[in-house]
Amino acid sequence: MLDLNIQNKTKKRKRYIKNFKQKAIDVLPTDTDLNKVDVWFQDETRIGQQGSITRIWAEKGTRPRAVRQQQFEYGYIFGAVCPAKDKALGLMLPVANTAGMIEHLRLETFA
Structure with a gap:
């Protein structure tokens, strides 16, 4: 579904939505039937813990x-949302x- 209903529209967003279709x-x-097209917004991020500054007297x-x-511990989150279907998914x-991104895209096809 190519129906983008974004609240709080700015001029830039309005122009983007106008040209998107x-x-x-x-x-x-x-x-391709446009009624069968889903628009997903995807992002990925790195989260983790990094040591802090050591202070002593x-x-x-x-x-x-x-x-x-000195070591760092990280995890990665891949997330996607489809506003028209009110669906979201995430993968940690x-x-x-590449294998992680392929799995993420595979999960999107079943959502």
């Missing part, structure tokens, strides 16, 4: 050494790679 028609095969003018956790992965 024509751009979709230009890239889709000519025999020391005399003024000195720079003592302190042991600090330990790494971001």
Whole structure:
């Protein structure tokens, strides 16, 4: 469904929505029924924990050494939303790679 109803429309958004349907028609095969087309918005992000600055008591003018956790732990989230169908999906992965993105896109086709 190519019905984009975005609240709080700015001029830029209005222009984008106005041109979106024509751009979709230009890239889709000519025999495609626009009522069967779903528009999904997708994004990915990295989340994790990074060590903080280590602070210790020391005399003024000195720079003592302190042991600090140096490794980082990350996870990746792939998410997508289809406003017309009121559906969303997300996938959390330990790494971001091609296999993860392919799995994410495969899940979108079944949503």
